[in-house]
Amino acid sequence: xxxxxxxxxxxxxxVAEEHYITTAATAGALLDELCRRYGPPFAxxxxxxxxxxxxxxxxxxxxxxxxDGVWAETPIAPGDDICIFPPVAGG
Amino acid sequence: MNxxxxxxxxxxxxxxxxxxxxxxxxxARAFIGARGLAAKMLFDEVDPNIDALSPENxxxxxxxxxxGTFAPNVGRYDVVCKSPLTGxxxxxxxxxxxxxxxxxxxxxxxxxxxxxxxxxxxxxKNDQVELRDASAIWGKEVPETTDMLRAxxxxxxxxxxxxxAGERLSLIASVMNExxxxxxxxxxxxxxxxxxxxxxxxxxxxxxxxxNKEAFDLAAKDASAKIKAHPVGGAGxxxxxxxxxxxxxxxxxxxxxxxxxxGYFPTADKTGGEALAANNxxxxxxxxxCIIECGRATKVTNPKFxxxxxxxxxxxxxGFGADCGIDNLDAIIKANYLCNDLGLDTISTATTIACxxxxxxxxxxxxxxxxxxxxxxxxxxxxxxxxxxxxxxxxFGDKMADGSYRLADAYGHPEYSMSCKKQEMPAYDPRGxxxxxxxxxxxxxxxxxxxxxxxxxEVLGNPVKMDQHTIxxxxxxxxxxxxxxxxxxxxxxxxxxxxxxxxxxxAALLSGATGIQYTTAxxxxxxxxxxxxxxxxxLTAGLSxxxxxxxxxxxxxxIKSGASKGEVSRLNEMLPVYYTxxxxxxxxxxxxxxxxxxxxx
Ligand code: SF4
Numbered sequence: 001x002x003x004x005x006x007x008x009x010x011x012x013x014x015v016a017e018e019h020y021i022t023t024a025a026t027a028g029a030l031l032d033e034l035c036r037r038y039g040p041p042f043a044x045x046x047x048x049x050x051x052x053x054x055x056x057x058x059x060x061x062x063x064x065x066x067x068d069g070v071w072a073e074t075p076i077a078p079g080d081d082i083c084i085f086p087p088v089a090g091g
Numbered sequence: 092m093n094x095x096x097x098x099x100x101x102x103x104x105x106x107x108x109x110x111x112x113x114x115x116x117x118x119a120r121a122f123i124g125a126r127g128l129a130a131k132m133l134f135d136e137v138d139p140n141i142d143a144l145s146p147e148n149x150x151x152x153x154x155x156x157x158x159g160t161f162a163p164n165v166g167r168y169d170v171v172c173k174s175p176l177t178g179x180x181x182x183x184x185x186x187x188x189x190x191x192x193x194x195x196x197x198x199x200x201x202x203x204x205x206x207x208x209x210x211x212x213x214x215x216k217n218d219q220v221e222l223r224d225a226s227a228i229w230g231k232e233v234p235e236t237t238d239m240l241r242a243x244x245x246x247x248x249x250x251x252x253x254x255x256a257g258e259r260l261s262l263i264a265s266v267m268n269e270x271x272x273x274x275x276x277x278x279x280x281x282x283x284x285x286x287x288x289x290x291x292x293x294x295x296x297x298x299x300x301x302x303n304k305e306a307f308d309l310a311a312k313d314a315s316a317k318i319k320a321h322p323v324g325g326a327g328x329x330x331x332x333x334x335x336x337x338x339x340x341x342x343x344x345x346x347x348x349x350x351x352x353x354g355y356f357p358t359a360d361k362t363g364g365e366a367l368a369a370n371n372x373x374x375x376x377x378x379x380x381c382i383i384e385c386g387r388a389t390k391v392t393n394p395k396f397x398x399x400x401x402x403x404x405x406x407x408x409x410g411f412g413a414d415c416g417i418d419n420l421d422a423i424i425k426a427n428y429l430c431n432d433l434g435l436d437t438i439s440t441a442t443t444i445a446c447x448x449x450x451x452x453x454x455x456x457x458x459x460x461x462x463x464x465x466x467x468x469x470x471x472x473x474x475x476x477x478x479x480x481x482x483x484x485x486x487f488g489d490k491m492a493d494g495s496y497r498l499a500d501a502y503g504h505p506e507y508s509m510s511c512k513k514q515e516m517p518a519y520d521p522r523g524x525x526x527x528x529x530x531x532x533x534x535x536x537x538x539x540x541x542x543x544x545x546x547x548x549e550v551l552g553n554p555v556k557m558d559q560h561t562i563x564x565x566x567x568x569x570x571x572x573x574x575x576x577x578x579x580x581x582x583x584x585x586x587x588x589x590x591x592x593x594x595x596x597x598a599a600l601l602s603g604a605t606g607i608q609y610t611t612a613x614x615x616x617x618x619x620x621x622x623x624x625x626x627x628x629x630l631t632a633g634l635s636x637x638x639x640x641x642x643x644x645x646x647x648x649x650i651k652s653g654a655s656k657g658e659v660s661r662l663n664e665m666l667p668v669y670y671t672x673x674x675x676x677x678x679x680x681x682x683x684x685x686x687x688x689x690x691x692x
Contacts, residue, residue: 004342006323006363006365007331016365045322056553060654064550088335090328090364090553091336091586091591
């Protein structure tokens with residue numbers, strides 16, 4: 001799958017996007033894996049202090065926001081495009 | 092008097108007389124200030140059927156009761172008049188320090204009537220208010236105008252003025268204050284130009300008092316803490332500015348591309364807030380009392396587009412970027428600087444260029460029309476050049492200086508104008524984000540995002556998330572945002588404060604500042620009242636439900652690529668529900684009982 005990182009997350013991952021191979025079957029499991037891989041500087045933007053997924057981080061699977069469906073339980077597959085944004089906004 | 096200063100300056104430019112009046116406190120209580128109160132006064136004083144560029148139009152520079160207090164993010168004021176672009180009511184909101192300075196000088200608003208026989212500017216220093224000759228300044232761009240007015244008055248003066256675009260009555264001209272802050276939309280700069288009014292310089296040494304100091308202190312501390320604790324208000328906007336939205340909207344397939352021919356721009360990342368922060372950002376910049384600092388002080392070193400100034404924010408980066416098929420950030424920033432200097436609205440300028448490119452690519456206009464300029468999508472040099480030509484109404488720029496609707500209509504194809512009520516739509520594709528389309532169509536000032544920013548919920552999930560692609564619950568969402576924003580704008584607070592606080596906190600701030608108790612329900616009702624008053628003014632001006640529409644392209648041509656591929660706007664399903672929920676009849680006219688309940692009957 002292809003994962004794209006944005007805003008602060010790029011400072012941590014040092015890449016804007018990467019091809020990534022995982023056994024994770026859901027978006028939540030993938031995020032846990034990425035948080036372990038990139039550590040607290042990454043995790044602080046996508047997890048709440050209690051370790052659960054932030055409600056205001058924007059995580060897209062093939063352009064669809066996982067919060068519109070089953071959120072952390074959203075199934076993921078090898079060919080997917082994943083976008084991960086920390087909580088940011090504008091207007 | 093607390094929060095409001097209780098005083099209004101009225102300037103008759105025709106006769107040169109200046110009077111000071113007490114503020115109508117009953118109206119202030121019901122319509123709050125700034126946008127709401129000026130709309131109420133426009134409603135009472137100006138026939139909606141006048142020509143917007145005639146001396147009969149009036150121009151209000153209005154601060155709100157919170158403007159200039161020490162609450163967080165309350166540096167805003169509104170410029171209100173009849174819009175020459177839309178024919179509807181215009182209220183363009185700007186930040187910086189001009190609004191607070193007006194309050195410190197002792198005034199809630201300045202009203203301009205008539206037309207000066209020769210160019211003038213208004214100089215306000217506390218009690219002393221005078222009209223001065225501006226003949227030597229007329230013709231100058233915004234930075235030079237600002238410097239000259241400061242040199243003639245006071246080096247600390249806060250200056251609002253027009254540039255060459257406003258002087259030339261461009262229907263998309265802005266009013267600029269402190270050089271880089273814009274009351275951008277709806278052509279308010281042209282109204283200023285039509286009155287031969289070049290600028291206002293103000294110095295105030297007073298203060299804004301509050302009615303209940305203890306309650307206000309508490310409310311201000313609470314609001315500050317909530318904004319600071321919020322990931323967006325506290326850090327996100329400062330680091331990346333609003334331009335961080337480019338990648339978000341592109342990723343969800345709703346970044347209007349090449350004049351809304353698509354909703355996805357493959358190289359958009361080159362124009363986003365991340366690229367801006369990495370390559371061009373000098374430092375973040377904030378308005379008066381701002382603890383967010385979304386403003387961008389930037390620099391371009393590329394000799395072709397070199398310069399230093401403010402911007403771009405998201406809308407400008409998108410307009411001169413994806414909407415023109417351009418991914419050259421240096422060129423985008425340069426175009427933004429030029430708009431600031433010439434006094435042009437960035438959204439309408441950019442999207443008018445995108446419209447011209449669309450007309451050109453489809454053979455509706457040719458090199459013969461453009462004076463030999465190839466207006467292809469993606470041509471960054473030409474895009475920058477067109478901004479200059481528009482600001483000075485030179486060559487083909489003259490035809491483009493009145494916005495995309497007049498341009499496309501002149502060539503028999505108004506459907507190429509991506510506008511609502513003849514005002515260009517901003518940077519969210521209504522085919523991919525359903526609620527914002529309903530807002531564009533019903534916004535009282537035409538295509539505009541900031542009066543009903545449903546993107547916060549539909550895309551950002553802030554404070555809650557709704558699916559951007561569905562229409563369920565969207566009419567309710569649009570109405571809530573429209574009412575909240577009408578009330579918020581009227582206080583003098585910045586919309587971005589809502590990334591942290593909402594109606595409860597704003598009502599508490601307003602109560603503490605004024606000493607008058609506003610519940611959250613009172614606050615939201617004031618927003619509803621203001622929205623309905625603006626609607627009534629527009630209906631009398633001749634607008635109707637026929638104007639609550641989106642361009643055909645968005646209703647019939649699906650997005651071609653990206654995550655929202657295949658989608659069209661479902662406006663026509665949402666609109667009747669919206670009317671009913673608003674308490675309006677099937678033609679979008681407020682019912683008598685609705686008006687009665689809001690005290691507007
Ligand atoms: S958030 Fe931006 S627009 Fe709002 S007050 Fe601060 S700098 Fe001004």
